[in-house]
Amino acid sequence: MSWRERWHAHTARSMEHAMFVPLYRTRARRRLLVATGATGLLVMWADAVVSWYIAPSDTAVTVNFVLLTVALVCYLPSVTTLNAATRGLASLPERRLDERQVAERLRAYTVANTLMRLILTLVVALVLASMWGDGPAARVPGAAIALGLIAVWLTHLVLPLLVAGWRLPDPPPDDDDRDDHDDHHQAGDQAGVA
Amino acid sequence: MAEEPVFNRIAVLRADRGVSRRDLAAALGVHYQTVGYLERGEYSPSLHLALRIAEFFEVPVEVVFSLKPFPKLGSTL
Numbered sequence: 372m373s374w375r376e377r378w379h380a381h382t383a384r385s386m387e388h389a390m391f392v393p394l395y396r397t398r399a400r401r402r403l404l405v406a407t408g409a410t411g412l413l414v415m416w417a418d419a420v421v422s423w424y425i426a427p428s429d430t431a432v433t434v435n436f437v438l439l440t441v442a443l444v445c446y447l448p449s450v451t452t453l454n455a456a457t458r459g460l461a462s463l464p465e466r467r468l469d470e471r472q473v474a475e476r477l478r479a480y481t482v483a484n485t486l487m488r489l490i491l492t493l494v495v496a497l498v499l500a501s502m503w504g505d506g507p508a509a510r511v512p513g514a515a516i517a518l519g520l521i522a523v524w525l526t527h528l529v530l531p532l533l534v535a536g537w538r539l540p541d542p543p544p545d546d547d548d549r550d551d552h553d554d555h556h557q558a559g560d561q562a563g564v565a
Numbered sequence: 566m567a568e569e570p571v572f573n574r575i576a577v578l579r580a581d582r583g584v585s586r587r588d589l590a591a592a593l594g595v596h597y598q599t600v601g602y603l604e605r606g607e608y609s610p611s612l613h614l615a616l617r618i619a620e621f622f623e624v625p626v627e628v629v630f631s632l633k634p635f636p637k638l639g640s641t642l
Contacts (some may be wrong), residue, residue: 458596469595471608543586543601 383467386459395456398541404449404456405536408529411446414438415522423501423515431514450529453536461532475535482538483530490526494519572631576604577638578622592621 372380395401418438425431454462460476468476502509579589579600586604590597593614602608603618610618619626 458598469599470611470614471599471602472596540602540607542598543605 379464379467382459383463386455386463390455391452394452395536395539396541398539401453401456401536401539404453405533407445408449408453408533408536411442411444411449412522412526412529414442414445415518415525418442419515419518419522422518423511426512426514435514435518446525446529450532453532456542457532457535457539460535475538476531479531479535479538482534486534487527487530491523494523569632570606571609572634573603573606573629574635575600575618575629578624578629579604582622589621593617 395404415438418435421434421438422431425434458472460468460472461479465473465476502511575589579586586600587597590600593600595614599608603610615626615630619629622629
């Protein structure tokens with residue numbers, strides 16, 4: 372088994388267990404996590420824009436460090452928790468997901484693709500508008516290009532997870548006690564999919 | 566296009582047979598949360614999964630799934 376397979380198997384096993392449940396128990400909390408992750412991405416984009424105007428300089432280095440720290444503080448906990456909430460919907464290979472998860476992942480990717488297209492269109496329009504003429508913004512520092520590319524890559528990477536987290540319905544109870552409890556309540560009921 | 570409702574009695578059958586969600590999920594090869602979403606009516610299974618669920622409970626598929634609401638227990642007595 373390759374290291375990649377071992378990693379996926381380890382991740383899939385981890386996703387079987389409920390982790391950080393209080394952080395994503397309600398839809399409002401999950402959407403707050405999505406907002407936090409999106410804030411991390413926005414700060415990455417802001418870092419690229421700031422670098423465009425003030426790099427290269429000592430101030431730019433300091434500002435980059437502060438903004439990247441803020442971005443990571445927002446990004447890492449929210450993405451980790453959303454991965455746990457979605458049970459690896461956006462991170463596991465398709466063969467490790469069941470049909471419901473695959474269908475939900477396809478919906479998330481479709482929405483994320485549309486959002487990414489809008490973001491890229493907006494970015495291209497803003498960059499072209501900013502570079503119009505001979506002003507100081509017409510010269511793009513290498514740091515801004517690098518940070519902009521990282522922001523594009525991260526946005527493309529995490530957008531499906533944010534969409535999946537935003538759409539996620541309340542999960543069914545995990546523990547067996549609750550499972551048994553539900554049995555008594557649902558035994559006489561029936562479910563309908565709308 | 567809005568999905569048409571599909572009603573199911575998975576929770577009833579599972580409680581009747583004393584099978585946990587995890588056991589049913591393992592037998593079907595799906596995530597145990599998927600069983601929960603099925604029972605709550607928040608996911609409509611593929612034909613293949615529907616047939617496998619019926620096969621697991623050893624009943625015809627129309628006993629588990631229906632396009633119309635199932636009659637309440639006792640209403641036909």
